[in-house]
Amino acid sequence: MxxxxxxxxxxxxxxxxxxxxxxxxxxxxxxxxxxxxxxxxxxxxxxxxxxxxxxxxxxxxxxxxxxxxxxxxxxxxxLVTVNADAIFNDGFSHVAGNPDGDYTIVEFVDYQCGYCRKAYEVLHDLLEKDGNIRLILKEFPILSEASLMSAQFAISAQQQFGEEVYVQLHDELIAVRGAVTEERLIELADDLGLDGAAIAAGMSSPEVDRVLKENRELGKRLGITGTPAFVMKDTMARGFMELEQMEYIVSQGRAAQ
Incomplete structure (x- = not known):
């Protein structure tokens, strides 16, 4: 039936x-x-x-x-609105590009991340083409002990010797291949004419620990679990992007201003 x-x-x-x-x-x-x-x-x-x-x-x-x-x-x-001060104005992250630019990109970077190395080249090209971008670099070592050591070394150099020295080391550290040890970091800095031993001595300072802790906590609040990760104005972009993708997001953000 x-x-x-x-x-x-x-x-x-x-x-x-x-x-x-x-x-x-x-x-x-x-x-x-x-x-x-x-x-x-x-x-x-x-x-x-x-x-x-x-x-x-x-x-x-x-x-x-x-x-x-x-x-x-x-x-x-x-999330960007709630955490805006920590993202854009923390007072310790290095600011590259045009500090007075009309568009801000924040990158969470790990020196041992292969995609961060690719993103480094993309960002370099983007800043070359667009002189009105403010780029903020946040040390976010999450992959390995080598990641942590590299970030500590870079931050220690920044705190002791200033932004220009930080930039020198950042450019070198992002390109490092192979095993990373404290001795290798010191040698890398010495080859640049810097005081590698002094930088290494400050790696475990409370000031360096504070920067890394604040970056970790910010990343957790933003739901960042990998690198590279970007905050582009009020947009979160997780993962590597080609130049054209970044340019599109920038253009969309400017159009909405």
Whole structure:
């Protein structure tokens, strides 16, 4: 015997199918109030509808993904707003490019990260092409002990000898391959005409520890779990981007100002 659904229940079934596909709550139907036969018929109707109209499910999934992406963008904007001072004006991160530029990019960088090395080249090209960008570098060593040592060395140099020395070391450290030891870091600095031993002596200072702690805590609040990661105006961009991608985000951000 064929069990026929009442018209109201059939309409509710179609609503449920669409609701299921879009991850929306199905308020039009109380499944607990159905008999076993009605519940089984409901399931059959849903299955049959989706098999006959798979494009509805794909369309609904697309809508859901779009909504999720939009929600993530808004969540990132809110996180940037709440943490703006720590992101853009912490008082210790190195500022490259044009300090008075109309657009700010913040990079969370790890010297042992291969994609950070690629991003270094992209950012160099971007700053060469666009003289109105302010670039803030945040030491964010998360990959290894070598990452931590390199970051400590760079920050110690910055604190003891200033921004120009930091830039010299940053440019060298991002290109280092192979094992990283304190002795190698000292030698690298000495080869640049710097006082490698003095820089190494300050690696574990409370001031260096404070910078790294604040960067770690900021990264945690922003949901940053890998490098490179960028804050571009009020947009979060996680992962490596080609030059064209960065230029597009910059242009969009400027257009919205």
């Amino acid at each position: 064929t069990f026929a659904l009442p018209r109201a229940l059939r309409l509710a079934t179609l609503t449920a199918a669409i609701g299921l596909a879009t991850a929306l709550p199905v308020s039009a139907l109380d499944l607990d109030a159905l008999t076993d036969d009605e519940r089984n018929a409901f399931r059959d109707e849903v299955r049959a509808y989706l098999l006959e109209n798979p494009e509805v499910l794909m369309e609904a999934i697309g809508v859901l993904e779009q909504r999720q992406a939009e929600a993530q963008v808004q969540q990132d904007k809110d």
